[in-house]
Amino acid sequence: MVSERGGAVDIVGVSHGFDTGSILSVLDDVTISARPGEFVALLGPSGSGKSTLLRLVAGLDRPLVGEVYLDGAPIRGPHWTRGLVFQDPTLLPWRTVRQNVGLGPQARGRGAVDVDKIDAALELVGLADFGGVLPAQLSGGMAQRAALARALVNEPRVLLFDEPLGRLDSLTRRDLQGELLRLWRDRGFTALLVTHDVDEAIVLADRIVLLSPRPARVLEEVSVDFDRPRDPTDPRFVELRRAIFDVIDNSAVER
Incomplete structure (x- = not known):
């Protein structure tokens, strides 16, 4: 999906960490792009730096190395054109x-x-x-x-989802996955979804970026090139799931 309403996001050569007396490395030379109106899932193990990436795109933090852009302009802080939805609703x-x-x-x-x-x-x-x-x-x-x-x-031109369905029961989660897709189609925003659920990434995304354990680096980018709605029993779904787990398992062996 390409939309003039969505924004182009470019994460270019980003490395980041936290000062705990020494620098705790979280991201290692990460480069990811999302086209206007594209739905991209960031898939990786817990603690791999996925949420940190979203914070950088939201403008809540600045990368130690590299740059993050919206429509070619460097992101320097939070802005209403980028919305963030957390795992917890955080309602007052x-x-x-x-x-x-x-x-x-x-x-x-x-x-x-x-x-x-x-x-x-x-x-x-x-x-x-x-x-x-x-x-x-x-x-x-x-x-x-x-x-x-x-x-x-x-x-917003970009919506950032930090595991927004992670704490819901399976039936509610499935319903809200459908709602996310409906809203995305209707509104035309660019979506970046953080998840560690392989099936959720395949159900929702146009493209899946596979991240390594911390410090996160991009292992592979996988296009999901069959039509929605996507049935987990579909042979194409099953094969893609298997291929993703192969990449993840091989990465764990290499480390």
């Missing part, structure tokens, strides 16, 4: 669902102007009737829908 418990969704417009001084956009975002994720309730009254799946609405209300 004292604010209603509508007030949580309106945080972005409010921060931009547009809370009163963007009322229709807030309502549209709630409608988009199926929460039009729940705007006045508090987060404690929502199920896990509904809370994650609210987090999606909060990210979508700013009409």
Whole structure:
């Protein structure tokens, strides 16, 4: 999928780490690109630096080496054109669902102007009737829908998903995978999804970037070139899953 509404993301020669007395290396010369409107999954083991990559694209951190670009311009900090959805919904418990969704417009001084956009975002994720309730009254799946609405209300060009479905039960997770795809198709944003679930990556992504254990480096990029919806029992799905595990297993042996 290519869209003029989505942004082009380029991660170029990025190495990064954290100062723990010495530098703890997390990313090792990582180069990844996402075309406008493309859905890219970053697949790797827990602790491999996937979330760190998203933080760099979000502008929450700056790489020690290399550069991250949106539409050719270096990313220097957070911006509403890049939305981030975490594993936990992180809704403010004292604010209603509508007030949580309106945080972005409010921060931009547009809370009163963007009322229709807030309502549209709630409608988009199926929460039009729940705007006045508090987060404690929502199920896990509904809370994650609210987090999606909060990210979508700013009409970002890029949406960054940090294992947003990782703590949901399997049925809710499958339903929300379908919702993510629907929203992506309807809105045309570029999607970067962090996951360590191989099947989820195949179900959702146009392309899967396989990352090594920390410090993460790119092992391989795999195109998922058959139509959605994708059935895990489809021989093409099974073969691609096997090929991905072969790359991961060979990487573990090499290390």
